Amino acid sequence: MEWLERYRDLIPDFDGFRAVQSQALPSSCRINTLKIERCALLDRFAENGIDYQSFNWYPLGLKLDMESPGKLVENLSGFIHIQEELSMVPPLVLDPQPGELVLDLCASPGSKTCQISQMMKNLGRVIANEPSLARIAPLRSNCERLGVMNVAITRYDGRRFPSRPVQFDRVLVDAPCSSEGRERRGPGVLCKSSSKRSMDLHRLQADLLRNAIRLTKPGGIVVYSTCTYAPEENELVIESVLETARLERISIPGLLACPGITEWGGINLNHEVEKTARYYPHLNDTGGFFVAKLIKSQEYI
16 A cells, blocks of 8 residues: 555545555445336345445445345346446446447446446447457356347457447547556555556557547547546546547536546646546545546547
């Protein structure tokens, strides 16, 4: 955890942030309305004595007071999907609509892909791209278990995902990152963290985001997310694309967030990056996440 000390002046109530890192991350799930209505699922939980707490910001999200929720019949049947609470934020910010053409550029294991399809009511088309052959199996498995029917899986390096005759309405870039926000899931996450690694990831992430914007129609929406705190992988990536897209402020009632930072390591950033959102574990009893919502410029083809 000493690596996280570099964020002492960045994260509010840093001591509270440090304290929560040693606490286990609460289990959570998303109700899959492609297979069951919320009221019917809650009736099943009541009948089976399963304790839960509804999210105060998302009606389809539940915290589960139990170990190994993945073994629940409701999960195996696809009525719910075990998913970290903040992992549900990027699709909500993306706000896909039925009938649209949507790209999930870094899709596996498919939690966000399936949430996008659920929000679209299985109408339209979702392209789930995953460059790793080994990671396509869990992506496909989750789509099948959750009753997703409007997804096509591709295997491209996201930096070189090819142009299509029709551009995408919306693109999600849930980028590979240093995963610092996953520390509550278990020890060892931070052992590989370093400034060099974050800068190496920055180059990959910026290339992914630039291509995502290129693939989106003018006026379309691109959402960029990571589960890390590193500004090199967050605000500095966003600043690198502001000539092609503008930021839209993110606000989710009931979910506490901090604005993006505008200074890091002696570098002053474009004040527009303040419109991004930083989610910290001690503010919502979650993991950590960063989310940005971009609108592609009409002038950028």
